Amino acid sequence: MATSLQNLSDYDAATFIDISGKRFGLVVSEWNREITDILSAGAFDTLIKHGAKAENIYRNSVPGSFELTLGAQFLAQHDEMDAVICLGVVIQGETKHDDYICHAVAQGITQVGLKFNKPVIFGLVTTNTLEQAWDRAGGKHGNKGVEAAVAAIQMLGF
Ligand SMILES: Nc1c(NC[C@H](O)[C@H](O)[C@H](O)CO)[nH]c(=O)[nH]c1=O
Numbered sequence: 064m065a066t067s068l069q070n071l072s073d074y075d076a077a078t079f080i081d082i083s084g085k086r087f088g089l090v091v092s093e094w095n096r097e098i099t100d101i102l103s104a105g106a107f108d109t110l111i112k113h114g115a116k117a118e119n120i121y122r123n124s125v126p127g128s129f130e131l132t133l134g135a136q137f138l139a140q141h142d143e144m145d146a147v148i149c150l151g152v153v154i155q156g157e158t159k160h161d162d163y164i165c166h167a168v169a170q171g172i173t174q175v176g177l178k179f180n181k182p183v184i185f186g187l188v189t190t191n192t193l194e195q196a197w198d199r200a201g202g203k204h205g206n207k208g209v210e211a212a213v214a215a216i217q218m219l220g221f
């Protein structure tokens with residue numbers, strides 16, 4: 064289903080569990096940093112808005128989205144970490160480079176979540192154009208960082 068039809072920014076917070084004692088890791092790619100900073104701020108603000116404490120949110124940068132998997136593992140391996148949110152922006156180039164990154168990250172962070180049995184959220188914006196990426200970072204399609212944080216909270220209540 065396309066983002067235009069389904070948007071996790073429209074959520075029912077009444078169903079959320081108490082996250083005041085939960086610890087969150089944010090792993091943020093420095094590629095397309097102007098955009099990933101907005102995703103990160105959206106995720107951080109959403110966690111705070113719903114009760115997380117700032118001192119329980121650990122933000123770490125990785126060079127590019129390909130490194131999100133290992134960054135997620137570095138955080139998820141700690142028992143006290145409750146959920147990890149991976150944020151990046153991959154924009155199609157001239158080659159299939161973007162395909163390799165996106166598939167690797169999708170599979171990699173899936174494995175990290177399964178290995179450590181905790182939510183590891185796929186907040187990777189994968190677009191054909193820069194404009195489509197901005198549309199998903201506070202533009203007409205909401206903020207995928209907000210949605211990633213919502214997904215983490217929802218999975219903690221599973
Ligand atoms: N092209 C994009 C990249 N490329 C960099 C890789 O993610 C990686 O850092 C490099 O191959 C070294 O391992 N990263 C993005 O986040 N977005 C892109 O569009």
Ligand SMILES: CC(=O)[C@@H](O)COP(=O)(O)O
Pocket residue numbers: 155156157158159160161
């Ligand atoms: C090399 C990269 O990380 C990325 O920009 C891919 O771009 P392209 O497919 O045009 O080489």
